[in-house]
Amino acid sequence: MTACFSHFDPLLGGQDAENMFRIAESFGSFGTYAEEATSEGLGETLPQRFDVGLNYTANGLDGQGNPDSEQMSASRTNYFRETYAYGAQLHVPEISSFMNNEQLQSAASHIGGSEYVVPAIVYANLLIPGQELAIHTDVPEFRGLNRMNTPQWFLVCMHHSGLFEPWRVPILTCVSWFGSADGGAFTFYPEGSAGPRKAISATHNTAVLLDTDSVFHGVERVVPTIHDLPAITGQTRLHHAGDDYWLLQEQDQTVAEYTWHDLRYSISWKGYCFADAKQHGLWFGGQDQLTVTDVLAQFESDLRSKGMANLSRLDATERAGALVEQYIRFPCGLKPES
Ligand SMILES: [Fe+2]
Numbered sequence: 001m002t003a004c005f006s007h008f009d010p011l012l013g014g015q016d017a018e019n020m021f022r023i024a025e026s027f028g029s030f031g032t033y034a035e036e037a038t039s040e041g042l043g044e045t046l047p048q049r050f051d052v053g054l055n056y057t058a059n060g061l062d063g064q065g066n067p068d069s070e071q072m073s074a075s076r077t078n079y080f081r082e083t084y085a086y087g088a089q090l091h092v093p094e095i096s097s098f099m100n101n102e103q104l105q106s107a108a109s110h111i112g113g114s115e116y117v118v119p120a121i122v123y124a125n126l127l128i129p130g131q132e133l134a135i136h137t138d139v140p141e142f143r144g145l146n147r148m149n150t151p152q153w154f155l156v157c158m159h160h161s162g163l164f165e166p167w168r169v170p171i172l173t174c175v176s177w178f179g180s181a182d183g184g185a186f187t188f189y190p191e192g193s194a195g196p197r198k199a200i201s202a203t204h205n206t207a208v209l210l211d212t213d214s215v216f217h218g219v220e221r222v223v224p225t226i227h228d229l230p231a232i233t234g235q236t237r238l239h240h241a242g243d244d245y246w247l248l249q250e251q252d253q254t255v256a257e258y259t260w261h262d263l264r265y266s267i268s269w270k271g272y273c274f275a276d277a278k279q280h281g282l283w284f285g286g287q288d289q290l291t292v293t294d295v296l297a298q299f300e301s302d303l304r305s306k307g308m309a310n311l312s313r314l315d316a317t318e319r320a321g322a323l324v325e326q327y328i329r330f331p332c333g334l335k336p337e338s
Helices: 014-026 050-059 070-077 093-099 102-112 152-161 277-284 292-305 316-327
Strands: 006-008 029-032 080-086 116-127 133-136 171-178 186-188 198-200 206-210 217-219 237-240 245-250 253-259 264-274
Touching (some): 014 171, 029 080, 050 152, 102 116, 102 206, 102 264, 152 316, 292 316
Antiparallel strands (some): 029 237, 171 206, 186 198, 186 217
């Protein structure tokens, strides 16, 4: 089944779009996207999205293979992120109108068939020339289990298994783009893993809204002619240096300079999309919540019924690998359609 999505062109008024650059600059600098550590008992040594990393290392962005070293793969996908709003917390007051944008809420309500749309988060990603985002689905949420208390790969397995839909909190995401960087198209599989890959240009002041928890997606390389890029570590930061200029710094050393034209700047809005008042009430009231123990028992039972791995005989790392292998079906590298 083809996933619904909305394309906005333009998304905002001209001045509102221009103000998005000022908001990024007001942060002063962007750090790399940090992972929360919530893996106790479920594979502490595993990266939160080892599912995505394994697939990217083996297949690259387009499924044709990945010629990069491990370090280059990490630098290529280690992008920069800051959160503009989280629930009622506005980290910059100017983001309020975007967080509560009625056009987005109305489109989310329509696509999600939802009576209740609750804006959840707004964050910004910056990618430098040579970077890209591996194919993935976003981290879903369930009543009782989310990224604050459960490993991200585990939540993704839960969603792809289809076993926990009654507890899932449906989320729709709007990805919007600002600026004029070359490349960096949003690429996705609206017809599922076996369907064709489509791409939407990351054109200034446009956006797409869809279920990124369910639809595999990624970002094509920014400035595709650039194959090499500086080493990006957890300490690397992107500092605004006045006017159009940004500096890539490791500790206090500047390792590259960019202008706004070089950077792919996206802002993502996520909203909880509840079917009705009852679903909203269950989530809001903290009722009917899942636990990791419930989920492991359900996984065990499902895999046994299919004659597959006996999870109880595996250690935590082996069990994580078995769950990812059984439940997550990455797209197999079909060429993009124009
Ligand atoms: Fe994503």
